[in-house]
Amino acid sequence: MGDSVESKGLIKVSVAKLGVGMFVESIDNTKGQVSIANAGQIRSKEAIAKLLRSGITHVWVNAERSSADCGLNKPNLKPTPVVKRVSTDRVNTQKKAKELMVEAKDLIQKVLSETFEGKAVEVEPFEALADNMIESVLLDADALKCVSALRSKDAYLLEHSINVAFLLVTFGRYLKFDTDMLRKLAVGGILHDIGKIKVDSAILNKPGKLTAEEFEHVKLHQTFAIEIMSNTAGLSQVSKDISLMHHEKLDGNGYPRGLKGDEIPIHGRMSCIVDIFDALTATRCYKEAMSPAAAFKILLSLTPFHLDQALVYDFIRCVGVYPVGSLVELSDGRVGIVWEAKNRDALHPKVKCFYSNRHKLYTEVTMVDLLKSELNIEKGISPSSLEIDPTPFY
Known part of the structure; x- marks a missing residue:
């Protein structure tokens, strides 16, 4: 026009x-x-x-609120997320984090395809990937958190596996585990859902509620995993436990083995917590993503019978009330991504703002340091509650 x-x-x-x-x-x-x-x-x-x-x-x-047939040539109102004063180090670490995520997806996709064809899993490539993941977490965990927050419901299995591995490394580091243990946690996380490659994809991706029979079929992914793990040479017991225990419950009502109490070691208990949290905060074909705060409430509701209560509290402290990569609304109505939380108290991270919920329009992309601002976080929000797609701003 x-x-x-x-x-x-x-x-x-x-x-x-x-x-x-x-x-x-x-x-x-x-x-x-x-x-x-x-x-x-x-x-x-x-x-x-x-x-x-x-x-x-x-x-x-x-233009966003104008009718489609008003004759307005609508521009692309998603501005390029150029943020002033972002350090070169942060740009570089985020670039490396993105490259790591692509590498991880490609490797997992390759192994899933080979597993489907009946080939044995080789551990070495996953250990190398785990080392890169640990290095990335140690270098700049916030950069990897922002990248891992980008979700696609069409690539859930790949992204869920990567995120569970990343969260286990972050959680393990918080609990002061050594590097060798972090590596085993990462490999276990990457492989934890490998049995799903042998589950009927129509049931796995069903948009509605599963029938009792369909749920029993999905549970078979753990039976398939037992067979795959037993044929994987060089895989540590810790990594196997993470794969085979993430659906166990402290009261013995989990699967595949119905383990109870102390029969589930700490890394197995960690995998249960991380698996549920990441599933709740992901968009799936049958549900929208939940905010981290809402997911924390569900985790706490599952203690102490299903999940270890002390570990759940440790996990919440580790991830933070407003995790890096999550969406929040500030007291002035602006929406932003929690961008940096390192060396800060939980309620005052740096937030990358790009949209006004109050006025329903995009704003100038601005980095708000809540330690130096009179603004505060009003609430955490889920991506589904927004009328726009936040993805370009990550």
């Missing part, structure tokens, strides 16, 4: 070129952009004529 200018998610439009269905957010005059009380969609040509009679020549239109 001619005679229009874009600014902060709004388009400056000549009143003469307004169309019915366009959403007028504010007017433009010599004082600049001026808010109006009766902001809203243009309902008739008379409303346009009224604006002209009032001497108004230009208005600011919200």
